[in-house]
Amino acid sequence: MSLLLDRLKKGEVLVSDGAMGTMLQNKGLKVGECLEEWNITHPKEIRAVTEAYFEAGSDMALTNTFGGSRFKLAKFGLEAKVVEFNKAGVSLAKKVALQYGGIVAGSVGPTGEFMQPLGTVTEDEMHNVFKEQVLAQIQGGADAICIETMTSLEEISIAIRVVKENTNVPAIGTMTFDKGMQRYKTMMGVSIKEAALGLEKAGADIIGTNCGNGIGPMVDIVREMREYSSKLILVHANAGIPELIDGKTCFRETPEDMAEKVPALINAGANIIGGCCGTTPEHIRAIRNAVDRR
Helix, strand or coil: CCHHHHHHHCCCCEECCCCCHHHHHHCCCCCCCCCCCHHHHCHHHHHHHHHHHHHHCCCEEECCCCCCCHHHHHHHCCHHHHHHHHHHHHHHHHHHHHHHCCEEEEEECCCCCCECCCCCECHHHHHHHHHHHHHHHHHHCCCEEEEEEECCHHHHHHHHHHHHHHCCCCEEEEECCEECCCCEECCCCCEHHHHHHHHHHHCCCEEEEECCCCHHHHHHHHHHHHHHCCCEEEEEECCCCCEEECCEEECCCCHHHHHHCHHHHHHHCCCEEEECCCCCHHHHHHHHHHHHHC
16 A cells, blocks of 8 residues: 555545645746746756745645646647656655655646547547656656646546556546536536546545635535545645736735634545645645644
């Protein structure tokens, strides 16, 4: 059994890390620049972000590989760098994690493409794109693979199956929900119930939700997800909904705001709690303290 699943099945509530993209922007990443290329060009900055999260109390960190698929990297003319960028991204995080006894989950985000009949990509093509990225992350030493910020159940199910069929590490699958007029659904119309049942059917070891919401709405999402699945649940909330203030994107939820909701998240059924867009090491430190006080 993996260290991640072993700790969770012993009843621990684990703390994950926070945002990568917004942290790198503070370190000089420019709008439109390829984040994953920084694994090669700015390794010290990538390591510094991961180290800051482990210092703040994270048990697990995600890698700077969210947009590391062939489809995504092709937008920058970097599709030939899939293996290099993903392997390096995991390796950088792993070197830091080993110093803290931490866990590294390779981040896999949406490809940005639609499968037939909505788009032109076949199921086999999608499968091969995910397989290339996942296997590169395994080469880098990933302890788990986190397929995150997904809106299509078909796409995330393929990615989960790739992990289960080609690796021995846990597969984490999380989807992003928006609240419509009556209920939460993904952009592709997947309900929380459909997500919970579908992710479990696909073989995910851990299911959950990330991005799109501040920590308050995540309590409701996790609670409903728990109604339909007994799987372990991960939640990565934004530091609130992004707002444009003086031309700059801002997230207003403070570390204290997020920490206040941690007991409710645990009661709702969350097993891993971390942050997404706008969260910082200070947010993770507050979450860590709240988990330890529960």
